[in-house]
Amino acid sequence: xxxxxxxxxxRRVGAGDPAAVQTLVxxxxxxxxxxxxxxxxxxxxxxxxxxxxxxxxxxxxxSWRRGNARFDSWIHRVTLNLCYDRxxxxxxxxxxxxxxxxxxxxxxxxxxxxxxxEQALQAIAPRQREAIILVYxxxxxxxxxxxxxxxxxxxxxxxxxxxxxxxxxxxxxxxVHD
Amino acid sequence: MDARRFAALTExxxxxxxxxxxxxxxxxxxYASSETGQAxxxxxxxxxxxxxxxxxxxxGKALHDTILRTADRYVVRRRRQRFWWLxxxxxxxxxxxxxxxxxxxxxxxPEVQPDHYVLDANATAFGDAGPDxxxxxx
Numbered sequence: 001x002x003x004x005x006x007x008x009x010x011r012r013v014g015a016g017d018p019a020a021v022q023t024l025v026x027x028x029x030x031x032x033x034x035x036x037x038x039x040x041x042x043x044x045x046x047x048x049x050x051x052x053x054x055x056x057x058x059x060x061x062x063s064w065r066r067g068n069a070r071f072d073s074w075i076h077r078v079t080l081n082l083c084y085d086r087x088x089x090x091x092x093x094x095x096x097x098x099x100x101x102x103x104x105x106x107x108x109x110x111x112x113x114x115x116x117x118e119q120a121l122q123a124i125a126p127r128q129r130e131a132i133i134l135v136y137x138x139x140x141x142x143x144x145x146x147x148x149x150x151x152x153x154x155x156x157x158x159x160x161x162x163x164x165x166x167x168x169x170x171x172x173x174x175x176v177h178d
Numbered sequence: 179m180d181a182r183r184f185a186a187l188t189e190x191x192x193x194x195x196x197x198x199x200x201x202x203x204x205x206x207x208x209y210a211s212s213e214t215g216q217a218x219x220x221x222x223x224x225x226x227x228x229x230x231x232x233x234x235x236x237x238g239k240a241l242h243d244t245i246l247r248t249a250d251r252y253v254v255r256r257r258r259q260r261f262w263w264l265x266x267x268x269x270x271x272x273x274x275x276x277x278x279x280x281x282x283x284x285x286x287x288p289e290v291q292p293d294h295y296v297l298d299a300n301a302t303a304f305g306d307a308g309p310d311x312x313x314x315x316x
Contacts, residue, residue, distance in 0.1 A: 021246065029237045051245060055248055058253045135197060143199075164189060164192070
């Protein structure tokens with residue numbers, strides 16, 4: 001297992017080093033926030049999730065020990081869990097079994113292309129969305145993303161393929177993509 | 179690497195080689211330069227370009243500062259408390275040491291005998307010769 005680039009920093013945070021706290025926030029906040037924004041499609045809710053994620057980090061920093069996952073994978077898992085809590089609260093998810101189908105309803109009218117991409121991402125199944133976000137936007141390797149989602153690399157690849165196909169269909173239907 | 183695997187790879191990871199699995203990257207890059215590879219890459223690249231356009235704003239200063247304040251509550255204050263408890267612990271150890279030392283001195287040190295003895299009127303060189311111990315034989 002390769003070295004965790006965050007391990008020493010987390011140890012210093014756990015010891016209460018204010019400089020380490022600042023470094024950790026500067027290093028991880030943009031990643032956590034971008035993950036939450038893309039998962040939830042709501043900037044205000046994403047900021048709440050980012051704050052909650054950091055509270056978990058502060059609570060666990062002194063006792064955090066690397067198991068099978070890197071610190072970065074762990075905070076991604078924490079953030080994703082918090083996002084799912086909010087998605088459930090929105091009643092998008094009525095059971096623990098997440099739907100694996102894209103929302104068939106047409107996208108609301110959005111004039112800008114990036115907004116259409118955002119809406120298309122929100123319309124696909126959450127598991128497909130998180131796979132795409134981890135690999136595409138969070139720049140995780142397939143192995144890191146699979147570990148974060150606690151699935152095999154083959155299962156990750158399947159989620160990515162189905163997610164991209166669903167995005168392609170939605171965007172083609174709305175005339176954004178050929 | 180063949181057309182089928184290359185198509186599956188780009189369907190999942192897109193057309194950017196940086197996202198391709200490390201184990202297959204070299205072979206996939208070689209295949210991408212073929213005519214079939216280029217056509218498959220173009221197809222996946224169109225969606226990649228759209229996804230690239232979806233950017234999210236960087237965290238604002240207010241959020242950054244709020245998070246640092248929570249750190250102060252949970253992390254930095256914990257360190258201060260740890261120092262406080264450490265100080266209290268050291269003081270306790272010192273106090274316990276002082277009490278133990280005092281007890282030791284009390285138990286171990288023999289009773290101090292006076293280095294002089296004041297004789298009273300009833301005392302003799304052999305001890306107290308007072309009325310309780312010696313009956314006068316008159």
